[in-house]
Amino acid sequence: MKSIIIIVVLIVILGAAFWLMQKPAMAPNVGTRASPTVTLPSATSTEAVSISGFAFNPADLKIKQGTKVVWTNNDTVSHTVTGDAKVINSPKLAPGASYSFTFTKTGAFKYSCTIHPSMRGTVEVTPLP
Secondary structure: OHHHHHHHHHHHHHHHHHHHHHOOOOOOOOOOOOOOOOOOOOOOOEEEEEEEOOEEEOOEEEEEOOOEEEEEEOOOOOEOOEEOOOOOEOOOEOOOOEEEEEOOOOEEEEEEOOOOOOOEEEEEEEOOO
16 A cells, blocks of 8 residues: 555656646746846947058948957058047057058047058948948
8 A cells, every 4th residue: 555655656756746847937027127238249340441541441430349450461551540639549550561440439539550540540430230
């Protein structure tokens, strides 16, 4: 008789465990709404700026937030890419060297070459849709 009771109890416990494992988990309803999360992609696209003829080409660039810009020095002398607010700040770029920066914030970013201040450019970053 004891063995029958033990077997019945084990069957009930195993059946309940099996039932609980099959039941989909439900999130508790706490009456609050989750805030949307915006994750910026890392460098969704890449734009190139050539440094040649003592100029940035293109000098004015319009991009979407999250875009990576690569400046390549195709000139015969060294240059820098230095933002007015120092957000963009390359080391001295020897001929053939490159510098890249991924724009995660929106706005207009003006920059110049600290060696040749007449060289100026702007990157305008617009928000993602």
